[in-house]
Amino acid sequence: MEIELITTGTELLLGRVLNTHQQWLGQRLADSGHTLSRQVTVPDNGQAIREAVQTALGRAGLVITTGGLGPTSDDITRGMIADMLARPLCRDDSIASHIESFFERRNRPMPESVLVQAQVPKGAVVFPNEHGTAPGLAIEVSPNTFHESGKPAWLLMLPGPPRELRPMVDDQALPFIKKHLPLEQAFHCRTLRSLGIGESTVEEMLLGQLKPLMDRGLDLGFCARTGQVDIRLSGSGPEMPALIAEAEATIRAAIDKQIYGTDDETIEQVVVGRLIATGETLAVAESCTGGLLGHHITNVPGASAIFAGGMLTYSNEMKQILLGVNESTLAQHGAVSKEVAVEMAEGALAVSGADHALSVTGIAGPDGGTADKPVGTVWLGLTSKGSRPLAIRKFHPYDRETFKHATVHQALEMLRRRLQKTG
Amino acid sequence: MEIELITTGTELLLGRVLNTHQQWLGQRLADSGHTLSRQVTVPDNGQAIREAVQTALGRAGLVITTGGLGPTSDDITRGMIADMLARPLCRDDSIASHIESFFERRNRPMPESVLVQAQVPKGAVVFPNEHGTAPGLAIEVSPNTFHESGKPAWLLMLPGPPRELRPMVDDQALPFIKKHLPLEQAFHCRTLRSLGIGESTVEEMLLGQLKPLMDRGLDLGFCARTGQVDIRLSGSGPEMPALIAEAEATIRAAIDKQIYGTDDETIEQVVVGRLIATGETLAVAESCTGGLLGHHITNVPGASAIFAGGMLTYSNEMKQILLGVNESTLAQHGAVSKEVAVEMAEGALAVSGADHALSVTGIAGPDGGTADKPVGTVWLGLTSKGSRPLAIRKFHPYDRETFKHATVHQALEMLRRRLQKTG
Numbered sequence: 001m002e003i004e005l006i007t008t009g010t011e012l013l014l015g016r017v018l019n020t021h022q023q024w025l026g027q028r029l030a031d032s033g034h035t036l037s038r039q040v041t042v043p044d045n046g047q048a049i050r051e052a053v054q055t056a057l058g059r060a061g062l063v064i065t066t067g068g069l070g071p072t073s074d075d076i077t078r079g080m081i082a083d084m085l086a087r088p089l090c091r092d093d094s095i096a097s098h099i100e101s102f103f104e105r106r107n108r109p110m111p112e113s114v115l116v117q118a119q120v121p122k123g124a125v126v127f128p129n130e131h132g133t134a135p136g137l138a139i140e141v142s143p144n145t146f147h148e149s150g151k152p153a154w155l156l157m158l159p160g161p162p163r164e165l166r167p168m169v170d171d172q173a174l175p176f177i178k179k180h181l182p183l184e185q186a187f188h189c190r191t192l193r194s195l196g197i198g199e200s201t202v203e204e205m206l207l208g209q210l211k212p213l214m215d216r217g218l219d220l221g222f223c224a225r226t227g228q229v230d231i232r233l234s235g236s237g238p239e240m241p242a243l244i245a246e247a248e249a250t251i252r253a254a255i256d257k258q259i260y261g262t263d264d265e266t267i268e269q270v271v272v273g274r275l276i277a278t279g280e281t282l283a284v285a286e287s288c289t290g291g292l293l294g295h296h297i298t299n300v301p302g303a304s305a306i307f308a309g310g311m312l313t314y315s316n317e318m319k320q321i322l323l324g325v326n327e328s329t330l331a332q333h334g335a336v337s338k339e340v341a342v343e344m345a346e347g348a349l350a351v352s353g354a355d356h357a358l359s360v361t362g363i364a365g366p367d368g369g370t371a372d373k374p375v376g377t378v379w380l381g382l383t384s385k386g387s388r389p390l391a392i393r394k395f396h397p398y399d400r401e402t403f404k405h406a407t408v409h410q411a412l413e414m415l416r417r418r419l420q421k422t423g
Numbered sequence: 424m425e426i427e428l429i430t431t432g433t434e435l436l437l438g439r440v441l442n443t444h445q446q447w448l449g450q451r452l453a454d455s456g457h458t459l460s461r462q463v464t465v466p467d468n469g470q471a472i473r474e475a476v477q478t479a480l481g482r483a484g485l486v487i488t489t490g491g492l493g494p495t496s497d498d499i500t501r502g503m504i505a506d507m508l509a510r511p512l513c514r515d516d517s518i519a520s521h522i523e524s525f526f527e528r529r530n531r532p533m534p535e536s537v538l539v540q541a542q543v544p545k546g547a548v549v550f551p552n553e554h555g556t557a558p559g560l561a562i563e564v565s566p567n568t569f570h571e572s573g574k575p576a577w578l579l580m581l582p583g584p585p586r587e588l589r590p591m592v593d594d595q596a597l598p599f600i601k602k603h604l605p606l607e608q609a610f611h612c613r614t615l616r617s618l619g620i621g622e623s624t625v626e627e628m629l630l631g632q633l634k635p636l637m638d639r640g641l642d643l644g645f646c647a648r649t650g651q652v653d654i655r656l657s658g659s660g661p662e663m664p665a666l667i668a669e670a671e672a673t674i675r676a677a678i679d680k681q682i683y684g685t686d687d688e689t690i691e692q693v694v695v696g697r698l699i700a701t702g703e704t705l706a707v708a709e710s711c712t713g714g715l716l717g718h719h720i721t722n723v724p725g726a727s728a729i730f731a732g733g734m735l736t737y738s739n740e741m742k743q744i745l746l747g748v749n750e751s752t753l754a755q756h757g758a759v760s761k762e763v764a765v766e767m768a769e770g771a772l773a774v775s776g777a778d779h780a781l782s783v784t785g786i787a788g789p790d791g792g793t794a795d796k797p798v799g800t801v802w803l804g805l806t807s808k809g810s811r812p813l814a815i816r817k818f819h820p821y822d823r824e825t826f827k828h829a830t831v832h833q834a835l836e837m838l839r840r841r842l843q844k845t846g
Contacts, residue, residue: 013459015450016646016653019442022464027438036436038471039464041445048461163822223439230439284735286714290721291707294714294735299824301789303713309741312707312717312733314726318775322732322745352741366724399586401722 001181002037002060003029006052008067008077009160010043020162021066025169031263032174033187033236034062044074050084053155057146061153062181064173067160069134071114077157078119078137085141085155087121092135095126099133127172132164138176154180189234190244192251194258195267195413199224202231202255209250218243226398227406260416267412268296274419275306275356282415283352284310285323285344285359287335288378293360293408308354313344323347336361336373338391341381345391349383356384356418358411364400376403380411382418390414424604425460425483426452429475431490431500432583433466443585444489451592454686456610456659457485457600467497473507476578480569484576485604487596490583492557494537500580501542501560508564508578510544515558518549522556550595555587561599577603612657613667615674617681618690618836622647625654628677633670641666649821650829683839690835691719697842698729698779705838706775707733708746708767708782710758711801716783716831731777736767746770759784759796761814764804768814772806779807779841781834787823799826803834805841813837 005025011017019041026036037060042048049068056063068077082089096118103110117134120126127136136159142152156173158165194202199222210220216239221232231251233244252259261270275282284293294310297303311322316335319325325343333339344359362378369375376397383389392414396406428448434440442464449459460483465471472491479486491500505512519541526533540557543549550559559582565575579596581588617625622645633643639662644655654674656667675682684693698705707716717733720726734745739758742748748766756762767782785801792798799820806812815837819829 010644011646012445013449013462014453014644014646014655015446015448015459016644016655017648018446022435023438023441025438026436030437036438037466038475039436041462043460163825221434221437221439223434223437225440232437232439284714286717288721289718290726290730291709291714291717291733291735294709295712295718295827298711298713298735298737298787299827301823304737304791307713307735307737309737309745310714310733310735311745312714312721312730312735314721314730314732318732321774322734351744364721368727400724402586404718404722 001034001062003034003062003064004056004060005036005039006049006056006063006065007039007041008044008049008065009041010045010074012041013043021165024162024166025064025066027264028169028174031189032178033183033189034177034181044068044076046076046080049077049080053081053084054146057141057144057153057155058148061151062156062177063153064156064158066158066165069117069137069157069159071111071116071133078121081139081155081157082121085121085139087123087139089119090122091115092118092120092126095120095128095135098128098135102133125176127158127168127176129159129164130167130171132159132161134159134164136168136173138173140180183236185236186238186240187234187236188240188244189232190248191233191263192231192248192259193261193265193267194229194231194255195227195260195409197229197255197258199229202229205254206231206251209254210247213243213247213250216243218247220247226396226402227409257417260413267409267416268300271412271416271419272297272300272303272306274416276302278419280355281306281308281352283308283348283354283357285348285357285381286310286312287314287319287344287359287361288364289360289404289407289411290314292404293358293411296408296412308352311348311351319344319347322351324350334373336363336377336379338379338381338393341379341391342383342389345381345383345389349385356382356415358382358415360407360411362394362403362407364403366400378403378407380407380414382411382414384418387418390418424457424485426457426485426487427479427483428459428462429472429479429486429488430462430464431467431472431488432464433468433497435464436466444588447585447589448487448489448592451597454612455597455601456606456612457604467491467499469499469503472500472503476504476507477569480564480567480576480578481571484574485579485600486576487579487581489581489588492540492560492580492582494534494539494556498557501544504562504578504580505544508544508562510546510562512542513545514538515541515543515549518543518551518558521551521558525556548599550581550591550599552582552587553590553594555582555584557582557587559591559596561596563603606659608659609661609663610657610659611663611667612655613671614656614686615654615671615682616684616688616690617652617654617678618650618683618832620652620678620681622652625652625678629654629674632673632677636666636670636673639666641670643670649825650819650832680840683836690832690839692723694835694839694842695720695723695726695729697839699725701842703778704729704731704775706731706771706777706780708771708780708804709733709735710737710742710767710782710784711787712783712827712830712834713737715827716781716834719831719835731775734771734774742767742770746774757796759786759800759802761802761804761816764802764814765806765812768804768806768812772808779805779838781805781838783830783834785817785826785830787826789823801826801830803830803837805834805837807841810841813841
C-alpha cells in the first residue's frame with residue numbers, strides 16, 4: 001500500500017520553519033511496517049492543497065496531511081477537504097467543550113473564532129487533541145473517485161505543531177492505522193546503532209555474511225550520520241523474527257563493541273540509563289563543546305539523579321581556577337593536549353565528587369588551528385574513581401556545529417565502553 | 424515562475440535522516456525573490472525520481488533536485504536524468520582530476536567507481552564541488568516536452584550532503600539563477616526578529632497600521648516559533664525599499680524593545696557580537712538548561728573572546744561549591760527562586776571575573792513540579808559589574824527540550840536588553 005504525506009504551510013516553503021514531520025512520522029510509520037512512498041509540501045493555498053490531496057488519493061491507500069487545522073484565516077485544510085469530499089461540516093459539542101475548558105484552565109479569554117475547530121466533516125473519526133485545540137480527523141474516502149480503480153483510501157488530517165501531532169500519532173493515529181489498514185503479514189524491525197565505525201567499513205564487513213539471510217527475505221539498510229551508522233533489519237512474515245535474531249547475532253559477533261544501542265535509543269539515553277541503574281554520577285569539563293555535552297546528558301528525563309554538574313572552561317584561566325589544571329601543563333603542552341584533557345577530567349572529578357568525569361578540549365574553528373593541531377583536532381578525557389585516566393585524540397574537520405556534535409557523541413561513547421567493561 | 428524542489432533519498436522517507444534542504448534552500452531562494460512553489464521527497468527509485476522530475480518540469484520554470492549524485496549503486500539521479508533527456512554522459516576531465524586530487528590530499532586510496540561522478544550529461548553546466556567529489560549540474564531543458572507550452576525550464580542537480588550543497592548554492596547556484604532566470608523587477612526583503620511577544624499580539628498591533636503599505640504592494644508575513652515571532656517584509660519594484668523602510672519604522676515605533684535582530688541574525692549572534700564590540704565578557708550559571716545556554720553562545724564563531732566560562736550546577740550542592748550559593752537561601756526559598764537565581768549569577772560573576780553573568784534555575788520536567796512551582800517554572804538572573812542584579816520569572820509548560828530552548832532565548836534576550844540600555 002502506498003502512503004503519502006502532505007505537509008502544508010507557506011512558512012515551510014519560505015524556509016522560516018524546519019519541517020520535522022517528515023522524519024518523525026516517516027520513522028514511526030516505517031517502524032510499524034508502513035513505509036512512506038512520497039512526501040509533498042504545499043503552501044497554504046486552497047488550490048495547491050486540493051490538487052496535492054487529489055493526486056495523492058489517486059495513488060495511495062493512506063494519505064496523511066499535517067497543518068491547516070487551526071483557527072486563523074490561513075488554516076484552510078479542514079474546510080477545503082470537507083468541500084472536496086462533499087462532507088458538510090457539523091459542530092461537534094465534545095470538541096467545543098474541550099476547547100472551552102482548554103482556555104479556562106489557562107485563564108485566557110477565548111476568542112469566538114477558535115470554535116471553528118469544533119467543526120467536523122460529516123462521518124469523520126475524531127482524534128481528541130490532548131495538547132492543543134484542533135482535533136485530528138480521519139475520513140474514509142469511499143468510493144475513491146480520485147483513484148482509477150475507485151479503491152477506498154483513508155485520509156488522516158493531523159495538526160501542525162509537533163507537540164500536538166506527536167502524542168496524537170502515538171496514542172491514536174498509529175493504533176487506528178493498525179486496525180483499519182492491517183498488514184498482510186506481521187512486520188518486524190530492529191535497528192542496531194553504532195558509533196565510531198564508517199559506513200563503508202560496516203557494509204564491507206557485513207554484506208557478505210548477511211547475504212544468505214537477505215536471500216531469505218531480510219531487508220538490510222544502512223544509514224550514516226556524522227560518526228554514526230544505523231543498521232536496520234526488517235521484513236515481514238512468520239520467519240522474520242528468527243532471521244532478524246540471526247542477523248543481529250552475526251553483526252554483534254563482528255562489531256559488538258561499536259553497537260551502543262537499539263531502535264530509538266540515543267547514546268545519551270544509554271549512558272544516563274546505565275548510570276541510573278548503577279547509582280553512579282557523572283561530571284563534565286567542557287572547553288570547545290561549550291555546554292553541548294551537558295545539554296545532551298540533561299535532555300534525558302531523570303538525568304538530575306546522575307548529573308553531578310559541569311564546568312565550561314573556555315579559557316586557560318578558567319581551566320586553572322575551576323579545574324585546577326596546572327599552568328605549567330598548559331604552557332608545556334597547550335590547551336588542546338592529552339595532558340590537559342586528563343587534568344580537566346581529574347579536576348572535574350575532584351570538584352564534584354562524581355564517580356566519572358568526562359573532559360573535552362579541542363579546536364572547533366573556523367580559526368585557531370595550527371599545522372600541528374589543525375581545526376577539528378580534539379582530545380577527550382575520562383577519569384573514574386579507582387580507574388586510570390584515559391584520553392583519546394580525534395579529528396573532525398567539519399563546520400563548528402557538526403564538530404561539536406561529533407565530539408559529544410564520542411565522549412559519551414567513551415564513557416559507555418568503560419561502563420560496559422566494568423558492568 | 425514556479426520553482427520546485429525534489430529531495431531524493433529513501434532514508435528521508437524512512438525517517439532515518441532529517442531533511443534540512445527544504446528549509447535552508449527555501450529561505451535562500453525566498454530571500455532572493457524566488458519562492459519555492461512545492462517540495463517533493465521521493466525514494467532512491469528510478470521510476471519515482473523520473474516521474475517526479477517530469478511532473479515538476481510540466482509545471483515549473485526551475486526544478487532543483489538534491490542527492491543521488493554520489494558514487495554508490497543507489498545514486499541514480501545523474502544517469503536517470505541523462506537518459507530521460509536523451510543527453511549522453513561524457514567524461515569531464517577537469518572533474519576527474521578534481522576527484523583524484525581530492526583523494527590524494529586526504530591520503531586515501533581512490534576506488535575506481537568514484538570516477539562515475541566525472542560523467543556529465545552532454546551540454547550540462549558544471550558546478551565544481553569544493554567540499555566533496557560530486558559536482559552540481561545545470562541543464563536547460565529546451566524545448567521542454569514535459570510542459571504543455573513547451574516553455575524551456577532549468578533543471579539543477581545538487582549534491583545531497585549539506586556541507587557540499589550549501590556553499591555550492593551560495594557561490595554558484597544562486598548567482599546562476601540570478602543570471603539565467605532574472606526577476607522582472609528587483610526583489611526586496613527584510614525580516615525583523617522579535618522575542619517575548621505573542622504572534623496574535625504582534626498581528627493585532629501591526630496589521631491596521633501597515634494596511635496602507637500593503638495596499639501599495641508590501642507583502643507582510645508573520646512566522647512564530649516558541650517565544651519568537653519573525654516579521655517578514657517583502658515585495659518587488661522600485662518603490663519597495665521605501666515601503667519596507669516605512670513599515671520597519673512603524674513596527675519599531677510599536678515594538679522596538681522586542682526586536683532583537685534582522686534577517687538571519689540569531690539572538691546569540693546579536694549578544695556575542697555586541698560583547699565583542701564592547702570588549703566585555705560573559706559567564707553563565709546553568710541549572711535546568713544543563714549547558715544549552717553555553718552551547719548557544721559558543722556556536723557563534725569568535726565567542727572565545729567573550730565567553731568567560733560557565734558552571735552547570737544541577738544539584739544544590741554544586742550550587743554551593745561552585746557558585747557560593749548560601750545553604751540558607753536554598754533552604755528558605757528553594758532552588759527555583761529569585762534569590763537563588765541572583766546568588767547564582769553573583770557567584771558566576773565573582774568566580775569568573777566576567778563583566779556579565781546570566782543564571783538559570785527552573786523545573787524542566789516531566790517530574791519535579793509542585794502546585795506552587797509547576798513544571799515549566801524558571802527564574803532567570805542577570806548580574807553585571809556595577810549594576811544591580813536582575814531576576815525574572817518565566818513559565819514554559821512545554822516538553823523538556825522546548826522548555827530549555829525557550830529559556831535560553833529569554834536569558835540571552837534579558838542580557839541583550841541590558842546591553843542596549845547601557846550601550
